[in-house]
Amino acid sequence: MMARQFYVHVFSVCLLASAAAPASPVPMASLSPAAARNIDAFTAKARAANPQIFRSVSKLREELPGLARKARGGKVNVRARLVALGPEALPAVLSELKDGAAPAVGDLLASTNTSWVIGLLETAGHWSNPIAVPVLESVATQPDGSAPVIAAAIRALGELGTMGSEDAEKRLEEIYGRRAGAMPELIESFGYCRRITMARFLLGTLESASNGQGEAQRNGLVKALGQVASGWVWETANLAKTGEGNDVRRAVFDALVQRYSHADAAARRVLTDALWLVDLPDGVTRVKAHGTKNGTDAAALTELASKLASSPLRR
Amino acid sequence: MPFCVVPKPRLSALLVCLPVLVAGCGGSSPEPKKPAALLLCDADRDGVAGASDRALDRLAWSDKSGAVFLANIDDDAQRCPKTAATDDALAACNDAADAVVNGDDDALDLAPLRLSASDAPAGGTVELAASPSTAPHLRFFVKRNGVFGEEGAAALSFSTEEAGAGVDVGVEGLDIVRDASVWDGFVDVSLTLKNAAAEVLHVDTVRMRVAPVFLSHHLQHAEKTFATKLPPAFDDGSSAAFCRDVTAASSAAGVSGGFQSITADEQWAQDFLDIGFATMPIAGAGAGATQHAMRVYIRSANYNIGTNGKVNVKYPLRVAGRAVFSQFRGKDVAGLQQYALGKNLDNDSYDSFGNTETIPPHTFAGKSYPLGRIVRGATATDFPEPSFTKMLESQGFQDPVYIDTSWLYVGHVDETVSFIKATGPRGWKVLLADTALGKKLLTDAVAAGAGSVAMFVGQDWFDDAGKAVPARTTISAVLADQDVMSMSANAAIAEEHQWEQLKAAAGLTADDMLRVPAIDQPVDGKAMAYVPGMVNGVYLSDTVFGAPEPHGPLVGGRDPFKEMFTSTLAAEGIRVTWIEDWNLYHAQAGEVHCGSNVQRAIPSFKWWEQAR
Numbered sequence: 001m002m003a004r005q006f007y008v009h010v011f012s013v014c015l016l017a018s019a020a021a022p023a024s025p026v027p028m029a030s031l032s033p034a035a036a037r038n039i040d041a042f043t044a045k046a047r048a049a050n051p052q053i054f055r056s057v058s059k060l061r062e063e064l065p066g067l068a069r070k071a072r073g074g075k076v077n078v079r080a081r082l083v084a085l086g087p088e089a090l091p092a093v094l095s096e097l098k099d100g101a102a103p104a105v106g107d108l109l110a111s112t113n114t115s116w117v118i119g120l121l122e123t124a125g126h127w128s129n130p131i132a133v134p135v136l137e138s139v140a141t142q143p144d145g146s147a148p149v150i151a152a153a154i155r156a157l158g159e160l161g162t163m164g165s166e167d168a169e170k171r172l173e174e175i176y177g178r179r180a181g182a183m184p185e186l187i188e189s190f191g192y193c194r195r196i197t198m199a200r201f202l203l204g205t206l207e208s209a210s211n212g213q214g215e216a217q218r219n220g221l222v223k224a225l226g227q228v229a230s231g232w233v234w235e236t237a238n239l240a241k242t243g244e245g246n247d248v249r250r251a252v253f254d255a256l257v258q259r260y261s262h263a264d265a266a267a268r269r270v271l272t273d274a275l276w277l278v279d280l281p282d283g284v285t286r287v288k289a290h291g292t293k294n295g296t297d298a299a300a301l302t303e304l305a306s307k308l309a310s311s312p313l314r315r
Numbered sequence: 316m317p318f319c320v321v322p323k324p325r326l327s328a329l330l331v332c333l334p335v336l337v338a339g340c341g342g343s344s345p346e347p348k349k350p351a352a353l354l355l356c357d358a359d360r361d362g363v364a365g366a367s368d369r370a371l372d373r374l375a376w377s378d379k380s381g382a383v384f385l386a387n388i389d390d391d392a393q394r395c396p397k398t399a400a401t402d403d404a405l406a407a408c409n410d411a412a413d414a415v416v417n418g419d420d421d422a423l424d425l426a427p428l429r430l431s432a433s434d435a436p437a438g439g440t441v442e443l444a445a446s447p448s449t450a451p452h453l454r455f456f457v458k459r460n461g462v463f464g465e466e467g468a469a470a471l472s473f474s475t476e477e478a479g480a481g482v483d484v485g486v487e488g489l490d491i492v493r494d495a496s497v498w499d500g501f502v503d504v505s506l507t508l509k510n511a512a513a514e515v516l517h518v519d520t521v522r523m524r525v526a527p528v529f530l531s532h533h534l535q536h537a538e539k540t541f542a543t544k545l546p547p548a549f550d551d552g553s554s555a556a557f558c559r560d561v562t563a564a565s566s567a568a569g570v571s572g573g574f575q576s577i578t579a580d581e582q583w584a585q586d587f588l589d590i591g592f593a594t595m596p597i598a599g600a601g602a603g604a605t606q607h608a609m610r611v612y613i614r615s616a617n618y619n620i621g622t623n624g625k626v627n628v629k630y631p632l633r634v635a636g637r638a639v640f641s642q643f644r645g646k647d648v649a650g651l652q653q654y655a656l657g658k659n660l661d662n663d664s665y666d667s668f669g670n671t672e673t674i675p676p677h678t679f680a681g682k683s684y685p686l687g688r689i690v691r692g693a694t695a696t697d698f699p700e701p702s703f704t705k706m707l708e709s710q711g712f713q714d715p716v717y718i719d720t721s722w723l724y725v726g727h728v729d730e731t732v733s734f735i736k737a738t739g740p741r742g743w744k745v746l747l748a749d750t751a752l753g754k755k756l757l758t759d760a761v762a763a764g765a766g767s768v769a770m771f772v773g774q775d776w777f778d779d780a781g782k783a784v785p786a787r788t789t790i791s792a793v794l795a796d797q798d799v800m801s802m803s804a805n806a807a808i809a810e811e812h813q814w815e816q817l818k819a820a821a822g823l824t825a826d827d828m829l830r831v832p833a834i835d836q837p838v839d840g841k842a843m844a845y846v847p848g849m850v851n852g853v854y855l856s857d858t859v860f861g862a863p864e865p866h867g868p869l870v871g872g873r874d875p876f877k878e879m880f881t882s883t884l885a886a887e888g889i890r891v892t893w894i895e896d897w898n899l900y901h902a903q904a905g906e907v908h909c910g911s912n913v914q915r916a917i918p919s920f921k922w923w924e925q926a927r
Contacts, residue, residue, distance in 0.1 A: 072583055072905035073664030073725040077838045084776060084784040111661045118839045151840060162797070189840075192801070232754065232804040237795040273808050312811035313804060315755045315830070 026117050026149060028098060028138040035134035039094055042131055046091030056085055057092040061100070061116060068112040076112060078119025079126075087127040093120050097135055118152040125156025128163040132156070137171045141178055150179065151189040158192030162239070169193055173201055180205075180217060187220025191227025196244040196251075199228045203255050219270045222259075225252045226274030232313070253280045257290050260304050261297035272304070276311045283308045348434040349517070352441050352478075352508035355429040356382035356521040360923055362598025362607075364427040364483075373521040376501060378926040382523040383595040384426035384453065384502075386488035387411040388649040389609050391420035397641040401629045405640050406614070406652045411489045416456055416463035420646055423607055425456060425463070425485025426523065426595060430506050435475035438511030443484065444470035449502035452490065452525070458483040475508070488525045491593070491611075493653060494702075495709035500525040526593040527710035527922065528611050528651070532673035532687040533734045533854040534743055535915035539572030540565040540855065542911045543582045543635075553899035554582060561853070561861065561911055564892040568859035572914065577642060579635035582899055584912045585729065586667035587635040589613045592917045593649075608917045614639040614652040616666040616700040631656060655702040665692060665699040665720075669727035669909050671707075674716060675734050675743040679822035685920055688821065689713045692720025692728045711927050716820040722809040724841040729908050731810055731833075732817070733850050736857045737887040741827055744887065747814055748850045749830035750803040756832050756875040757790050760868060766791035768868040770846075774897045786897075790868050793834065799845055802837040809842070829883050832876050843904055847896065849880045851906035853913060860889050863896045863906045 047054050060081055068074040082093060097120050121139060124132040139145065140153035154175065160168035172193055180187050190202065206221040229252035234245035253275060260271050280286060284305045291301040355364040358371040358380045371380045388409040394417065395408035410421050432441045443455055456467040463485055473482055492500040505520040542561050545554035562574040577584055590612055597607035617633035618626045632654060644650035664670070673687045689707055693699060697720075707715055720726045730748070737744035760768065770793065771786035793799055817823055836845035844851070852862035867876035881891050900910045 070581065071903045072586070072669075072900075072909055073667055073727070075664065075725050075838070075843075075904050077724075077843065077904065079838060080776060080836075111663075114661075115839055122839075148839065155840065159797075194797075227801070230801055230804050232800040233797050235794075236797050236800055237791075239797065276808055277804055279804070312749075312807045313751050315749065315752045 026097060026121075026139050027142045027145070028135065029143070030141050031098070031134055031138040035138075036098070039098055039131065039135065043091040043095040043098075046088070047095070050088055053085060053089050054092040054095065057082065057089060057096055058100075061096065064112055064116055068115075074112060076115055076119075078115050079122045082119055082123040083126055087129070090124065090127050090129055090132070093123045094132060094135055096120055097124060097139070114146065114148055117149050121149070121152040121156045122159075125159040128160065128165070130160060130165045130167055133160060133165065133168050133171060136160070136168075137175065140171075140175045147183060147185050150183070151186050154179075154186060154189035155192040158190065158194070158198075161193035161195055161198065169195055169198060172198065176201075176205070180220070184214065184216035184220045187217065188223040188227060191224030191230075194228055194230070194233055194239060194248070196248050199225070199248045199252055202228060203251065206255070215267070219267065222256065222267075222270050222274045225256060226277035228252065229274075229278045231277065231279030249278050249280050250286075253278045253283065253286065254290070257287055257301070257304065261300035268300075268304075272307050275304070275308060276313055279311065279313045283311075350434045350436060350439075350508055350510075351432065352435075352506040352517045352519045353431045353433065354443070354504065354506035354519040354521050356504070356523060357427055357596060358382050358521070360596040360921070362427070362596045364429040374503070376522045376524055378924050381923065382426060382521060383526055383923050384486045384488045384523050385424050385526050385593055385595050385607070385609060386491040386649075387421070387424045388490065388611075388651065389424065389647055390417075390644045390650075391424070391646045392417040393645045395640070395644060398637075402619075402632045402637075402652070405637065406650060408640075409644070409649065411454070411487055414454065414466040414468065416467070416485070422463055422485065423597070424609065425487050428455070428484040428486055428504070428521075429481060430473075430478060430484060431481040432475050432478040432508050435479060435508055436510045436516075437475065439475040439516070440472050440509050440513075441475060441478040442470060442472045442507045442509065444505060444507070446503045446505070449498070452488060452498060453502055453504075453523075454487045454489060456485040456487065458485060486523065491528050491651070491706075492525060492709045492711075493706050495705075495711065500527065500709075500711070524923075526595050527712050528591045528593050528613075529686050529710070529713060529922070530589060530591045530671070530673050530689055530707075531913075531915040532675045533915075534675045534736050534857075535918055537565070537568065537570045537855050537913045538916050539914040540570055540574045540853070540911060541577050541584050541913070542574070543579045543584045544576035545582060551898070553895075556895060557582075557899055557910060560894040561907075564853075564855055564859065564861040564894060567892055568855035568861075570855060577635075577638050577912075579638055581635045582903075582910050583635070583667065583669075583905060585669045585909045586727075587615050587617065587633050588639050588643075588912065589615070589668040589671060590912065590914050591651075594917065594922065596921075596923070605919060605921065609647050609649055610914070610917070611649045611651050612639040612643040613668075614650070615668055616652075616654040616703040617663055618654075618658075618660065620660065620663075626656060653703045653706045654700055658700045662697055662699070664726050665697060666703065667727060669725075669729040669905070670699065670720065672728050672732065672734070673713065674817070674821055675736075677741065677821055679820075683925065684713065685925065686713060686918065686922065689715040690728055690732070690817070690820075691715055691717055692723070692726055693717040694719050694721045697721040697726060712922060712925065716817070718813045718816040718820075719809065720813075722805065722842055724838040724843040725904050726841075727909070729851055730844065730848060730906075731813060731850060733852070733854065733908070735829075735854055735860065735884070735887060735889060737829075739826060741823075743827075745814075745817060745823065745828045746831050746850045747828055748810055748833040748844075748848060749807065750810065750833050750835050751807040752830050752879070753832040753834040753846060753876070754794070754800075754803055754807075756879065757794050757834070757868075760790050760870045760875060761794065763870065765868065765870045766794075768870055770868045771866045774866050776902055786866075790870075793845075799834065799836050802842050803833075803835045803845075806833070806835040806842045829887075831883070832879050838904075844901065844906065846876060847901045848906050849876065851908045852891075852894070853908050853911045855892070855913070858889055859892055860884055861892045861894050861907055861911075863901060864893045866897065 157168045229249045287305045358368040399405035454467040456463040508517040594606040594608045614636035640650040733746040774786040775783040831850040834846040835842040847863040849862045865876040867874040
């Protein structure tokens with residue numbers, strides 16, 4: 001139906017298709033031989049059963065230059081296209097990540113290459129299959145990776161963790177130790193693992209980060225806590241069923257309020273954003289009660305209560 | 316200053332204040348007449364360089380007086396080619412690129428000067444030239460017998476006999492201001508009277524200013540609408556249907572010039588060009604006319620990146636932007652491009668003109684913005700091409716406001732912000748996307764027992780592999796989608812911060828903003844409209860807004876997204892016309908505004924009366 005609607009640059013697609021297949025789109029130096037064999041077996045079996053789905057994924061890769069030239073700002077929604085292929089596309093997605101004939105650097109806009117890899121990573125985390133964990137971990141720990149790609153791998157692991165993969169959650173904590181210090185811009189991504197254990201991990205890390213850690217790391221942790229306790233996400237049907245939502249949101253909310261009165265103006269802005277995200281229904285009351293109990297800076301808490309009362313998440 | 320005597324070096328001490336000395340002599344013999352050069356410009360801005368300008372301080376350019384000239388970069392005789400060997404060559408052709416006046420229309424683009432010399436010695440000369448630093452920015456044409464028939468030049472020389480009768484000269488600007496730190500748009504033009512021995516007897520100097528380029532704002536009446544019409548071979552009908560919808564909406568809005576399709580290889584008509592204008596005073600143009608105007612079609616600074624990942628050497632700019640020169644440059648229409656190589660390619664999207672809008676006229680913090688202020692999305696790390704930004708800022712009147720669009724996947728300000736004429740003392744309001752409001756509409760529907768009602772009925776997300784994937788979902792499914800809810804929550808906060816930035820920049824209050832329900836989805840960790848973004852529509856008139864059909868749920872037979880937007884705008888006297896854009900725009904990360912453009916009436920506002 002839409003195949004003819006795009007004014008496709010046919011020649012660019014042909015050129016790309018004829019190019020030699022380069023290496024994997026993203027380095028995976030830390031993928032263990034055993035994990036690699038496991039994934040190879042998984043993908044080989046799937047390929048034999050459903051070769052068409054592999055062709056669909058590789059076809060999308062080949063079409064990216066044309067799609068990028070048609071999408072606004074060259075922005076192709078790769079993830080949505082891959083997710084729409086269904087869970088049976090997971091082996092093909094993992095195969096592309098591990099061994100795929102990636103869009104070579106130079107064949108596309110750098111941003112389109114990145115979008116392709118990010119789309120693969122996000123899709124790998126979407127279908128709640130823990131077989132993707134080693135691949136995602138490998139990408140998340142690659143030494144020279146770009147922040148957007150690593151962040152996508154972390155978010156994908158978070159999605160697996162949210163869906164119940166304890167392995168993914170455990171790996172995330174290990175990855176945090178290896179990554180967060182040098183790349184604080186990644187920290188917010190850890191908040192996409194919506195589990196009470198991750199919330200506790202982040203809260204504990206924030207507590208320890210207060211002792212001598214950098215402002216960027218503290219702000220990253222506050223943002224991550226906002227994400228892990230995001231009220232709108234915990235209200236979605238599947239997560240609401242876990243029964244963890246209230247505990248996560250309250251624990252995070254109280255910890256962030258505790259920090260608010262001692263924070264400077266810039267830090268308060270970050271805290272406010274995170275508290276808005278938590279979106280606790282009784283947030284204003286809780287802030288007022290907090291001031292009464294703890295004797296903290298009343299003016300600061302009044303300011304915070306006012307901000308929460310006018311939360312942009314509430315209409 | 317205009318009449319100040321310039322001393323010859325060896326006599327400087329005596330002649331610095333010659334008039335005073337002469338007056339102080341008090342002798343009985345009549346004062347001898349001094350040789351004098353007189354250079355008149357249109358200092359009083361009536362379109363004529365004449366006697367009325369003589370009494371003004373012609374060297375002090377201000378909101379009260381000072382002459383204006385146009386950058387003559389249109390193509391009145393339509394002699395420029397539609398194609399060229401390079402992008403730079405294509406842009407280089409205009410009426411200022413040659414040294415002749417290209418017909419009567421071109422003559423209207425020249426600013427008037429009148430020079431004369433009195434009591435000048437026989438055999439002397441008068442020489443017209445701009446100061447050395449500003450001379451490269453203009454050209455002079457002499458008018459004889461009412462005609463600019465000779466080649467223009469950066470300097471002109473006349474005999475004292477010729478100048479004695481008075482000579483009319485036209486001034487042509489060669490370009491607009493690109494970088495105010497290099498040239499601020501002012502030129503000092505001097506008329507130097509010399510005797511036969513080439514000794515300077517008198518110099519008269521005037522100051523002129525090149526007209527800035529302004530971008531249009533939504534309160535300017537729409538004269539013509541545009542959209543790309545893809546060739547039939549590449550159109551499944553979506554492009555033709557979109558053009559029909561925009562045509563119908565334009566007609567309903569009373570857009571006098573109707574709809575015009577653009578020939579281009581892409582559908583993003585908002586992004587690859589923008590439409591501005593430049594004006595100067597004019598005389599005798601009919602009742603009420605006070606200015607001569609030139610439209611300025613501007614090509615975006617997006618790069619043209621080939622399949623080798625490199626910026627094309629000969630054609631470095633987005634191909635569709637050639638329309639500025641191939642389809643629009645002509646009589647009283649300039650084509651303009653500005654770019655530098657070497658930008659971060661990941662930031663290319665910020666150069667699309669969907670990321671350049673204009674806040675309507677307002678006054679804030681003691682400063683008046685009678686033609687509004689440009690608003691663009693930019694942060695310290697995500698920003699448009701710097702030389703283009705410098706050009707916009709260098710115009711000096713619509714000081715750009717920057718808001719954070721880096722959280723948006725495409726990163727354009729038009730995805731979340733628009734402006735409409737409205738009731739209230741300000742006369743206009745901001746339309747702001749609001750995902751919290753969108754979520755509320757959905758949760759209210761669930762509360763009313765409508766959770767199972769379908770959304771996006773009959774729409775497909777994509778079918779690049781020849782397979783249509785239904786977009787159909789339900790209200791409850793959207794509210795259960797962790798990705799959509801997570802990103803919509805993030806977006807609600809980011810939208811609030813955009814509003815805070817707008818408020819701080821323009822002194823707005825809550826009464827100046829109308830919220831538009833929206834729902835976002837994540838792409839690469841950033842936000843993109845999930846429900847077609849109604850705010851991202853085209854403002855066609857003070858009574859008609861063309862919005863994307865949202866394909867929301869029908870609850871009790873009514874779409875709450877449409878209903879809320881309709882009632883919100885109805886309170887301001889504006890009717891919403893719905894335009895189908897799902898396949899060609901929404902599914903490709905854009906909406907109606909991204910796929911359309913509007914040429915608006917040039918206001919009769921006299922920018923030169925602003926103290927800038």
